[in-house]
Amino acid sequence: MTSSQAILNGDRLALARLLTQVENNSQEGRSSLMELFPHTGKAHLIGVTGAPGTGKSSLVNQLALHYRKNENKRIAIVAIDPSSPFTGGAVLGDRVRMRDLSGDPNVFIRSMASRGSLGGLAQATANVVQVFDAAGFDIVIVETVGAGQSEVDIARLAHTTLVVEAPGLGDDIQAIKAGILEIADILVVNKADRPGVENTEKALKSMLELAHPTERVFKHHGVSMKVEAPKQKPTTAMWIPPIQRTVSTEGTGIPELVNAIGRHVAHLRLSGDWSLRERTRLEVELEALIRDGLMNQFRDSITTQQYEETMESVMQRKISPWEAASTLMNGRKP
Numbered sequence: 001m002t003s004s005q006a007i008l009n010g011d012r013l014a015l016a017r018l019l020t021q022v023e024n025n026s027q028e029g030r031s032s033l034m035e036l037f038p039h040t041g042k043a044h045l046i047g048v049t050g051a052p053g054t055g056k057s058s059l060v061n062q063l064a065l066h067y068r069k070n071e072n073k074r075i076a077i078v079a080i081d082p083s084s085p086f087t088g089g090a091v092l093g094d095r096v097r098m099r100d101l102s103g104d105p106n107v108f109i110r111s112m113a114s115r116g117s118l119g120g121l122a123q124a125t126a127n128v129v130q131v132f133d134a135a136g137f138d139i140v141i142v143e144t145v146g147a148g149q150s151e152v153d154i155a156r157l158a159h160t161t162l163v164v165e166a167p168g169l170g171d172d173i174q175a176i177k178a179g180i181l182e183i184a185d186i187l188v189v190n191k192a193d194r195p196g197v198e199n200t201e202k203a204l205k206s207m208l209e210l211a212h213p214t215e216r217v218f219k220h221h222g223v224s225m226k227v228e229a230p231k232q233k234p235t236t237a238m239w240i241p242p243i244q245r246t247v248s249t250e251g252t253g254i255p256e257l258v259n260a261i262g263r264h265v266a267h268l269r270l271s272g273d274w275s276l277r278e279r280t281r282l283e284v285e286l287e288a289l290i291r292d293g294l295m296n297q298f299r300d301s302i303t304t305q306q307y308e309e310t311m312e313s314v315m316q317r318k319i320s321p322w323e324a325a326s327t328l329m330n331g332r333k334p
């Protein structure tokens with residue numbers, strides 16, 4: 001039996017092995033991904049992002065518990081958070097009870113190192129998510145620390161992105177500084193048991209009014225995608241990100257949050273945004289692969305000497321970089 005078949009049959013060991021191969025971008029990993037691709041496209045991808053310490057891991061834990069107990073969904077969790085790893089299903093935060101989830105065959109938790117992937121983290125995460133999707137997990141939750149561009153890219157993989165805030169983290173609303181609010185589908189004010197909840201919520205509300213939610217779906221890497229909405233798209237009300245209060249240490253507000261997530265999925269389906277997001281995501285992946293492929297082709301098509309000579313001409317201001325590029329791409333000497 002091939003590893004892809006084993007994964008489709010629910011073999012956890014084969015799944016763990018493939019995840020490692022995929023993370024290492026190995027040849028076996030890539031060929032399994034190709035075999036599995038036709039089986040993807042069913043999972044609901046939920047991104048959870050926010051500053052460190054806001055309670056993301058605790059929240060993810062509660063969400064997973066809720067989906068297990070009340071909806072019998074199969075849940076995969078991808079944690080990209082060096083500060084609180086989910087290593088081996090072990091406990092992260094002090095009071096978080098990951099034990100409730102570990103041992104459940106319908107839950108799979110995977111930690112990914114955020115360093116060492118050299119800009120390939122978003123791609124590696126996308127591939128890991130694809131494996132879980134093919135393996136039949138209904139919901140794949142990806143936790144990232146909302147700090148840099150790669151986190152924003154990872155969040156953009158998701159159908160539904162939760163941005164987590166917490167009161168009393170010092171400097172107002174940290175995630176907004178990172179420009180992450182624009183990708184939020186649902187804002188979570190966690191640690192609602194702490195003083196200052198009202199202020200955090202108020203600040204989020206006024207930020208929301210300044211945001212332009214209509215542009216969110218169409219943007220990737222700050223570039224407007226040339227994606228047209230499907231023709232049959234019915235006129236639906238625009239999605240305004242709701243603000244949900246939670247206390248992840250106790251589970252307060254989790255059913256309401258799950259409800260909001262459900263409403264978001266319904267909105268995505270009804271408005272046609274679900275397939276629009278799928279298309280955007282796959283198109284970005286396709287474009288990146290084409291770019292890499294073309295670059296490799298180009299490198300194979302010229303010699304180092306040709307390249308160096310051309311570069312030297314540019315340094316001496318004999319030809320411009322534009323001319324140099326076009327000359328090199330045509331395989332000619334300057």
Ligand SMILES: Nc1nc2c(ncn2[C@@H]2O[C@H](COP(=O)(O)OP(=O)(O)O)[C@@H](O)[C@H]2O)c(=O)[nH]1
Nearest residue numbers: 052053054055056057058084093191247248249
């Ligand atoms: N008081 C309070 N503490 C919380 C809540 N949620 C999480 N915490 C605590 O905040 C700390 C950081 O939580 P963690 O989930 O690791 O945050 P992350 O870094 O965003 O993943 C831990 O000590 C948690 O127990 C909450 O709703 N209320």
Ligand SMILES: [Mg+2]
Nearest residue numbers: 056057081084
């Ligand atoms: Mg965490």
